[in-house]
Amino acid sequence: MIQLSRNYSLPEKKEDDLAIKIIGVGGAGANALDRIVLDGMEHAEMIAINTDVQSLASSVATSKVQIGREVTRGLGAGGDPELGYHAAREAAGELREALAGARMVFVCAGLGGGTGSGAAPLIAEMAHENGALVVAFATLPFAFEGKRRTAQAMEALHELQRVSDAVVCFENDRMGDIVLPKAGIHQAFAVADTTISQSVRAIVNVVRRPGLIRIGFDELIAALRSQNSRCLFGFGESDSDNRAHEALALALKNPLMNRGKMLTDAQAVLVQISGGPGMTLTEVEIVMQELNRHVEDHTQILFGTSVDGKMGNRMSVTLISSLSAEGSAQPAPMRRASKTAPKPEPPVVEPEPAFEAEPESIPIATEYATPLPEPVTTTSEEAEPEPVAEPAMEEDAAPVAELPPPARRVRKPAPKIEPEQTPELAPAKKDKCVQARQEVMQFEPVTRGRFEKSEPTIVEGQDLDVPTFLRKNVRVK
Amino acid sequence: MASSNLMVGLEIGTSKICVVVGEGKPDGTIKILGVGQAPSRGVRKGEIVDFETAMKCVHEAVVDAEEKSDIMIRSVYIGITGAHIQSFNNRGCVTLPEERDEIDEQDVDDVKINAREVSIPAQNAFLHSIIQSYHIDGHDGVLSPVGMLGQRLEADFHIIHGVRNRIQNTIRCVKELPLDVEDVVFTAFASAQVVLTQHQKNLGALVIDIGGGTTDYILYVDGAVRQSGVLAVGGDHITNDISMGLRIPMTRAEKLKIEEGSTVLGNCLPGETVLLKDDSGFAGKEVERETLNTIIHMRLRETFELLKRRLEDEPYLDYLGEGIFITGGCSQLNGIDNLAEEVFGVPARSSHARTMSGLTSAFENPQFSAAIGLIKYAQAMQGDRQPRGGIRGLMGKFFQRMR
Structure with missing residues (x-):
């Protein structure tokens, strides 16, 4: 069994040096940021960046940066990415200041509008130049928002992909799938925000939580590697008797996951399982076994697990993967070509093939x-x-x-x-x-014999179908 | 059925299906007329997993019972178990209108409905609402409130519920035969009807029915059900453990468990072995007796410990004046009562149905406790119903009007 010994808290302390900044750009970004703040996020600085003063004023983020004082005069960018871009240019000094010292930067933006599409790529680039690892969370507009917005969004998305280490892309259309047709549009957007919030938190946790089997940023990037892609993300948490099964089921139910059906096409899947000290090996195994049914044999599973006292009775499963949408239209090495070229950074291209x-x-x-x-x-x-x-x-x-x-x-x-x-x-x-x-981690081949195919009886985190003497490690014979 | 006091209990167990035909005597006792049984297939952990096969087995058992008792079976009471069954205690309350202060039967029905108005999961259905006690105007311990004066009637109920579809599966399996289903009863509740006397229920007792696939339990204190439930672990698990631990086939493991198994540790000579006979009678494998017993012991101890932890959620375990009664097929395991006594710290004994007449071999076999209990339950139900429609019911109404 896994046991968390006291020494394991040490790495956590170290990681506190790892400064994380979460940045919401534009209206949608601010909404997502608010959600993250309201859901509670420790050890990360929240920065709202917007052209629109009103929206900025109502944000609950800890620090705020207004951009485009001259260009927009405190109003929004009016759906024009050019304007958004210039606004950010204008406030470059302030932005650099805000970004200073960050090791890891999450940029959340709703693409398709002015500020998000125009400023976010620039901000991501600045963060990158500052030496931070950049993960962008982008929402694509609903189809009904018009083709023009979609086109702007796609352009901005490509730009973001060029300058960020990883882009997690949420399609609002898909997000709407789980919202009831009757539900208000507010709710549809709220679902998007919640999903972003969950995934930011999950990724932060994945990288920060002291892991027994830790997942590093490299694995994260490997999981998200196929560019121009659809991000598969799932997060589930449960504290019931059957929490392992339920957490995974919830994660697979996520709108971005399509009940795990899309996992079959994924090249690599990142799985992070975390729970309180009571989490058992059996539970981890249950999750992995069930997950294996959803993925192909050749799929690489990047597996991490961590024990966190704060989780209490809960157990959470995070799945992150990506799927090339149009036969990987954008091969990896193209990523940071032109914009970063002036900066001496070509090696950035290198990790990609290596991981692949x-x-x-x-x-x-x-x-x-x-x-x-x-x-x-x-x-x-x-x-x-x-x-x-x-x-x-x-x-x-x-x-x-x-x-x-x-x-x-x-x-x-x-x-x-x-x-x-x-x-x-x-x-x-x-x-x-x-x-x-x-x-x-090598799982012992635990068999359930006669009950192999029946519904497992899981009580107090133990699979009772597995012989007691096996679970208690009593040697017979 | 020819006469209404003929009752049939059908229990679809994980290892066997039994059908008991009984006759209710006017003095409240039951005479067992015949017992039919068939090995069960297509049932896991008390729930049907293979509908067709299970149906065939039920049919076999029913035919067997018809032959033995020489009675044509048309309707049955069925026992229900499975991990999905849950229970809780709840209190219902009604306030009588200003102008009336005598509690009548309608109020009692209302309070029962009221107590049920709690949220159980949407897919669940109520199995039983068992009355624990009534309170009138805050005065507790009232057993029968009809006719008493008061403004506020409260009642504590023990409510047992389970997943509707899974219950329906069992009912459908019987209805397809076709047989009428009179009622559906939680097996532990049925077992308790014949294993315990009213006196024992009053003093406080815990019935543990360890069957093939599940362990059902029900706890009585002060004559009322306080806790009940199902743990989806049973004799099958022991057999499976033996089969895996000793690497022998399931059928042989089952036989070994019944013939040689014991839960007592440290009671055999060092190196004492059991000889496993081959099908052809040749000496096969030798199994160390202590190993066999260890496997059984570990499983049962764990089961009891899990049960104990569940029961400890509420304080009733301390009020067991009569102790623990273990019944069901697994209760025949050597030393199981000692083990339960050790784990729970309360006197425990293996037990079977009492207060019966007729086939002694049937009611003295703990495997049939639940099926016989179904008959007892049926009798109680019919006893409940008759007076209301019969002369006493009329008289009662008459008197009510007079008052």
Whole structure:
């Protein structure tokens, strides 16, 4: 069984240095940000950025930046991305100040309008230049909002994809699927906000929570890697007797998940399971087994689990994946081509193929089959390719030595964040490490015999169909 | 059925289906006329998973019972179990109109309806609302309020409910045969009717019915049901554990459990073995007796511990004056009463149906407790109904009008 020993709280402390900023750009972004704030988010700074003073004033975010004082005079951008762009340009100084010091920046924006479409890509770019890792959460407009808005949104989305490390894209149309036809339009938008809020929180938790098997940012990017894509995101939480099953069912029910049907086409799925200290191995196993039914054999499963005292009785399952919509219209290396070109940053392109190559070569099945001694070793090992610090590294390195060799970025550990990991990582070993990272936990082949196909009886977190002596580890014979 | 005091109880168990035909005597006792049974297939953990197969098995059992009792079965009382069954206690309340202060039957019905007006999940249906006690104007401990004076009638009910579709499945399985379903009864409630006497119910007792697929329990204190429920673990699990632990087939594990199994640990000689005979009679595998017992012991201990934790949600476990009565097929396991006594810290014994006449072999077998209990329940129900329609009912109404 997994047990959380006292020492495990240590990594958490370290991570507190990892400054996270969540930025809402434009009206929709502000709404999403408000939702995140209201739902409660610790260790992150919330910044609302808008052209519209009124909307800015009503936001509950901790800090606010008004852009386009001259261009829009405190009004909105009027649905014109050009205006939004210029507004952001004008306030570049203030924006840089607001973004300073962030290691990780989440940019939430509703695309299709003026401020969101125009300013968000610029802000993402600035954040990136500042050395932060940028994840953009973009909502695409409803189809009924008109073709023009959709076109603007798509353009902005491409721009965002170019400048961010990952883009999580929410299609409002799909979001509307779960809202009752009779429900007010407010509710439809609220669902979008809630989903964004959940996913930001989930991603923050994925990266921050001290994990027994931790998921690093690299895995996150691997999961979201196919660009120009539809993001599959699911989050479920439950505290019932059958919480493992229920949390997963809820996660699969998410509007962006389509009941897990779309998971079958995904290349890589990131799964993060977290729960209170009472979470059992069996429960984790139940989730993984059920999830395996929803994905193809070749799909790479990036698996992480963490124990958090704050979760109490609850257990949550987060699924993140992406699906190339039109046969991967945008191949990965195109991502940060032109805009970032003046800055010496070409190696950014590099991680992509690296991550792509690895997953495909090792099917997840074999990984699980390989036994590993203890989850404990994992924790120290898995965090190794911590890219969170990498951009920072690069920024430091870039001005001095131009264009570090592409491979370097991948190889470089994150000394600032996980200094204790460094010795483990002989560069030569690197490839091996990446492969080994996932094999972390070997599940004992627990069988339920006669009850294999029946509904499991789960009481107090234990699957009662599994023989008692097996669960209690009593040796017979 | 020829006469109305012939009653049939049908229990669709996980390991066997039994049909008991009984005759209610005017003095309240029951005579067992015949017992039909058939091995059960298509049932897991007390619930039907293979409709067609289960139906065939029920048919077999019913035919068997008809042959044995020489009676044509038309309608039955069925026992229901399964992990979906839940229960809780609730209080209903009605206030009488200003101008009236005598409580009549209508008020009692109203208070019952009132008590049911609690939210159970949408897909669930009520199985039983069992009265615990009435309170009139805050004065408690009233047993029969009709005719008493008061303004405010309250009643505590123990409400048992389950998922409607799953209950319907069992009913449909019987109706397809075709047989009429008179009523549906929670099996532990049925078992308790014959395992416990009224006196024992008053003193406080816990009935644990460990069947093939489920463990059903019901707790009485002060003559009223206080807690009840189902744990979807039963004899099947023990057999499965043995089969997996000793790596032998299920059928042989089942046989080994019945013939050699015991829950008592440390009672055998070191290295004592049981010889598993091959089908052909040749010596097969040797199994260490202590290993076998350990497997059984661990499972049952865990089951009892889970039960205890569930029961400890409410304080009634301390009021068991009569202790624990274990019935159902699994109660035949050697030493199970000692184990229960050890876990619960209350006297426990294996028990079977009492106060019967007729086929001794039937009612002394704990496997039939629930099915016989169904008959007892049926008798109580019919007893309830008759006076209302019969002479006493008329007389009662007459007297009411006079007053």
